[in-house]
Amino acid sequence: MxxxxxxxxxxxxxxxxxxxxxxxxxxxxxxxxxxxxxxxxxxxxxxxxxxxxAWSEPTGLDFTGQTALDLLTARHWLTRAGFGADAAWLAPRLVEATAELVPVAAAQAPARRAEWGRCCIHGCVAGWDAPWLRHERALATLALTWASQSAYASDAxxxxxxxxxxxxxxxxxxxxxxxxxxxxxxxxxxxxxxFTVEEEEEEEEEAIPPGRLRVHAKVGDLEEEAERAAACVLAHVRSERRPVALAATDRLLTRRIRAWLGLRGVRARDETGWRLSTTRAAARIVAVLRACAWDASTDQVLDLLKNLPGDAHGVDALERWSRQRACARWRDALRLASLEEAGSEAFGASGLDTIAREWLASVERWRSRLGAPRPFHQWQDALAEVLRELGLWAPLAADPAGSEVLAVLGLEECARAAWRRLESTQHRTTAAEFLSWVESALESASFVPPATDEVDVIIVPLGQIRLRRFGAAVLPGCDARSLPLVPETLGFWSDAQRRILGLPDRSAWAWAQRRAWAGALTAPQIDILWRMQDEQGEPLMPSPLLQATLDTQPWEEAADPRSARALALAPQWPPQALGADLPVERLSASAYADLRTCPYRFFALRQLGLRSLDELEEALDASDYGRWLHEILRRFHDACPRPSGRAREDLRASLDAAAAAVDGGRWLEAPDYLPYRLVWPRLREAYLEWLLEVDAPLLAQVEGVELWRERRLGPWLLVGQIDRVDRLQDGRTRLVDYKTESRQRTQKRVREPDEDTQLAFYAALYPELTVEAAYLNVHDREGCTIHALPEVDARREALLRSIEFDLRRVAEGHPLRALGEGEACDWCAARGLCRRDSWPEGGRAEEGGAP
Incomplete structure (x- = not known):
């Protein structure tokens, strides 16, 4: 100057x-x-x-650099070229290929840009006439055409x-x-x-002063690397070496480091940003669209409802109802709710209160507005309206990330008006296609939070450390995978095409990577970290750039910068509780089994009333199978209480009719019953064989199925529901409980009757009668066998004495200890409460415990 x-x-x-x-x-x-x-x-x-x-006013078919709009434009280009059927998977590739060309295309004078494009097309796709290269030829041609016919901001x-x-x-x-x-x-x-501020590159790099380069060489895994890197940053901050440059070489690792620094109150500024799709605002938008899909799961709908502003009372009731009925898919919940409301005998009274039903109706109103295919710009209008109705628009607009989401998706009023005029937004789009577009647009956009002036650490790309004033630099992720010699590129264009187009080739990228690494080593103090294995335990080598530096520069191996904390040993002893203040008024067979198996489990699940939430799983389990079979047999014996004397064909028809009625879908849709329907013929014949050859000669008559019984025992009420009650020819009563488990397991129940109390408990509900009690094992491969409990009367009386003794001890305040023994602990719902996995080896309840 x-x-x-x-x-x-x-x-x-x-x-x-x-x-x-x-x-x-x-x-x-x-x-x-x-x-x-x-x-x-x-x-x-x-x-x-x-x-x-301006991004708020997109025009024509130009390449804008905004993936949300460019994906639509790419689809329009592909449709015009005759590739509309493949546009869904070709559009992202076309955007990537064109984005690589933009720096070169923008460097052409606007008046000569179209001619440049035609020359490049001739040079790049020559020889690509083979049929199997039609997609590659189309992408290359369209990318060059798109880039050469676009206007750019730099044209000014x-x-x-x-x-x-x-x-x-x-x-x-x-x-x-x-x-x-x-x-x-x-x-x-x-x-x-x-101008340049770099000296001419010499044969040997300038030596780094001793003591400036510290290498953390023996780092185990990603979590340890994040902890050590955060400790390095904290050490520099305490030493007033501010700001500290934290190189962002690995996105996941950087997030973990930032989380650790946030716990220590370190002020950080992220200049790299993070994917907009990872923000809470983006998650809300995606949750709305996923909840409105035709195949939405109940979890997806409930996830949306629980994150809406306002009172969630009705949502909690709706969730409890859905879990109790195991409605994994939302359409299952809708069908079951309508059947309950209609008062179907098979479904009983509805369990939904008024507020929950209002939520159910509201959800369907939102879902119906985001379901049918429509032109793309109408999807934007519908989504904006639903967001306002859900009360999400104002929170999104007030949040920096939320306003960025609304801008990227073109949901603001002025943006929607501009998008509506575009030719690329007129095509018809399905709900799945719109959701895919939203996810791609949010994944490709970055969010950089508002900058603050006073910061302790700045997260920067490796190549932006040079020429800036940092007190120190921490370089994590310096392994061969995260910091390769040649950085990954989009990779559509070959090296030969890159030379024709003027794009940097692999050698240029390798040179730039070396210079970026050298620039990062100009900081006054440098900590370098690399881990020795990845998440799968595979070994990781240090980056070739790091290996070259260690061979030519002085460095010192750094000690672990993390500070050690001494923790006093505090073993978790088996707990024991006092249940006297929670009087037991009702007792079932399963509740008493809990008391005998583990007193602490009885205290947690029965006296406190704690229970785990039912899972909303699509996979069938043993309980679904058991409920299905119990319902078929209930319907069959209701219609046919005396099977003896009836023809086998009539009984088979009755069983098939009961199975068909159950398949109407009390819990599941018809396709979900397919595994059961496949085994039903064998199961039916096995039950018929037992019924006609074993049970019919006894001339038994079914008096009732799913019978509820109660009996008073001092201050306690014994209750139970018995699968089947038969009246035998000699006047005796037989109590039958169905089991769908293996025959060996059922045999073990009656072989060790003192351990299994279910049949004796049912017999105790009939104190005035002489009864028999038996398990009926129903199995499609092993057939049907009945296993009677021996000495029922004696075991019934012994059980009553045992119940009275045990419940009096509970009322008197005897400790209810966690035993932690046997198979009962494997699937116990109270295992997390008693902390069985935290007990010391050999720990016993008698050694003490917490209440």
């Missing part, structure tokens, strides 16, 4: 990236305290000021009138030469001056 006599106000300095601007401004002011200052900015910032392609820099106010324009390359700056420099002529 001094040599040419140019005033600073008529000078522009184009820097390679925006984060350098504050550093350069500070340096200028430290030397020139008074007077004017040149304009320090990037070419993108200058072009945005001058020209004028080609206008001499727009740049005439500046007499001198300095420009600086980054590691990869910017073709736009080189082309503009040639266009501006003597006004343009390149």
């Amino acid at each position: 001094q040599a040419r006599g140019v005033h600073p106000s008529r000078v522009v300095v184009l820097l390679p990236y925006a984060q350098l601007v504050p550093t350069v401004v500070e340096l200028w002011r430290s030397r020139e305290r008074e007077g004017f200052m040149p304009r320090f900015q990037t070419s993108r910032q200058w072009a945005d000021e001058l020209g004028l392609v 820099l080609w206008d001499d009138a727009a740049t005439a106010a500046y007499e001198l324009i300095f420009w600086m390359d980054h590691f990869i030469p910017d073709p736009l700056l080189h082309a503009l420099a040639a266009h501006w002529g003597v006004r343009a001056e390149p």
Whole structure:
């Protein structure tokens, strides 16, 4: 400027990236305290000021660099080229291929850009006439056509009138030469001056001073690496080496490090940003669309409802009802709710209260508005309306990430009006296609939180550490996978095509990676970390860049920077509780089994009334199978209480009719019954064989099925529901309980009757009768066998004495200890409460415990 006599106000300095601007401004002011200052900015910032392609007003079929809109434009290009059927999977690839071309295309003068595109098409797709290369040829041709026919914000820099106010324009390359700056420099002529702050590359790199490079070489896994990196940052912050540069080489690792720093109150600024799809605002949008899909799961709908603003009372009731009925899919819940409301005998009274039913109706109203296919711009209108109705619009608009989501998806009023005029938004789109577009758009966009002035650590890309003032640098993720010699590129264009197009090839990217690594090593203090194995336990080698540095530069191996904490040993002894203040009024067979198996389980599940939530799983389990079979046999014996004397064909028809009625779908849709229907013929014949050959000769008559019985025993009420009660020919009563388990397990129950109390408990509900009690094992492969309990009367009396003794001890305040023994612990719902897995080896309840 001094040599040419140019005033600073008529000078522009184009820097390679925006984060350098504050550093350069500070340096200028430290030397020139008074007077004017040149304009320090990037070419993108200058072009945005001058020209004028605004994201809020997209026009035509130009490539905008905004993936949300470019995906729609790509689909339009593909449809015009005859590839509309493949547009769903070709559109993202077309956007990627075109994005690589944009720097070169923007470097062409607007008047000559179309001709450049035609020449490149001729040179790049020559010889691609084979049928199996039709998609590659189409993508290459469309990408070049799209890039060469688009207008860019930087086109304003080609206008001499727009740049005439500046007499001198300095420009600086980054590691990869910017073709736009080189082309503009040639266009501006003597006004343009390149500059660099790097010395000429020598044969040997400049030596790093001793003690500045510390390597953490023996790091086990990702979690340990994140902890050590966070400890390094904390050490630099405590030593007043601020700000600390934290290189973002691995996205997952960087998130873990930031989480650790957040726990310590470290002020961080992330200049790399993170995927917009990982924000809470994006998750809310996606949750709305997934909940409105035709095959939405109940979990997806409940997840949306529980994250809406306002009272969730009705939602909690709706969730309890859905879990009790195991409605894994939302359409199952709708069908069952309508059947219950209709008062179907098979489903009983509805368990939904008024508020829950209102929620159910509201959900269907939202879902119906986001279901049918429609033109794309109408999807935006419908989604915006539903967000407002759900009360989500205001929170999203008030949140920085939420407002970015609304802008990226074009949901704001002015954006929707602009998108509605675009030709690419007129095509018909299904709900699944719209959801896929939303997820792709959010995944490709980045969110950078608002910057703060006072920070302790700045998260930066590896290549943006050089030329900036940092007190120290922490470089995690320096393994061969996260920091390769050649960084990953989009990879659509081959090296030969890259040379024709003027794109950087592998050697250029490798050179840029080496220079970025060298620039990162200019910090005053440097900590380098790499882990020895990945998440699957596979070994990881250090990066080739790191290996070369360790071979040529002095370095020291760093000790573990994490501080050790001494923790006092506090073993968790088996707990014991006092249940006297929770009187037992009702007792069932399963409740008493809990008391005998583990007193603490009885206290937790029966006295406190704790229970785990029912799972909303689509996979069938043994309880579904048992309920299905019990319902068939209940219907069969209700219709046929005396099977003896009836023909086998009549009984078979009755069983099939009962099975068909159950298949109407009390718990599941018809397709879910397919595994049961496949075994039903064998199961039916096995039951018929037992019924006719074993049971019919006894001339038994079924008196009732699913009978509820109660009996008073002192202050306690014994209750139970018996699967089947038969009246035998000699007047005796037989109590039958169905089992669908293996025959060996059922045999074990009657072989050790003192351990299994279910049949004796049922017999105790009939104190005035002489009864028999038996398990009926129903199995499709092993057949049907009945296993009677021996000495029923004696065992009934013994059980009553045992119940009275045990319940009196509970009422008197005897400790209810957690035993932690046997198979009962494997599937116990109270295992997390008693903390069985935290007991010391050999720990016994008698050694003490917590209440």
